[in-house]
Amino acid sequence: MARRMRGEEGNALLVIIIIVVILAGAGAGLYFFAPDVLRGIPGISSLLPPEEEEAPAETEDQRITRLRTTNRELERQLKDQAEQMEEKDTALIEQQQETDRLREQVAKDVDERANKYVKILERMDPAAAADQIATLTPDIQAEILVRMKDKSAAAILEAMETRQASKITEEVMERLKEVRDAALAAAAAAE
DSSP: OHHHHHHHHHHHHHHHHHHHHHHHHTTOSOTTTHHHHHHTSTTTTTTSOOOOOOOOOOOHHHHHHHHHHHHHHHHHHHHHHHHHHHHHHHHHHHHHHHHHHHHHHHHHHHHHHHHHHHHHHHHSOHHHHHHHHHTSOHHHHHHHHHHSOHHHHHHHHHHSOHHHHHHHHHHHHHHHHHHHHHHHHHHHHHO
16 A cells, blocks of 8 residues: 555656646746745655755845945055146146246346347447347337447437337337336235
């Protein structure tokens, strides 16, 4: 009788397996649950592929540790980028200072050369200097006369044609007015 029971149990098991397979194939939604149902039947679990172990869920402490590690890494990257920017800012400031120094040096050199040329013109005969200055543009003529000693400038202006001397005088006065206005504006801004 025990044999007969076993035979009946085997048949019942076979019927259950067939039903589960049919239902799974028919899309009855048991597809995902079929392995779990079959594992509960004695002797079937050895025929099924081993269960895939799910990765254990991350605990709150593990999550906090992971986030802190990520945060430290991001802070390190931010610090590195800030240091790089600081280095670039320093290099840029140094380049700007060098550029300013070179501009000042060029301006100084140009100023020295202009003063030498003015001294040469002052040593010349006023009529010859007037002829020389007459060939230049009005702004350069004014610059030369502003740099000259008063006595030399007066002698050269006297040697020039009246119309030309008037133009140069107007240019000189305009330049002096611009310098005065700039100085007043700077003084007002400083207050």
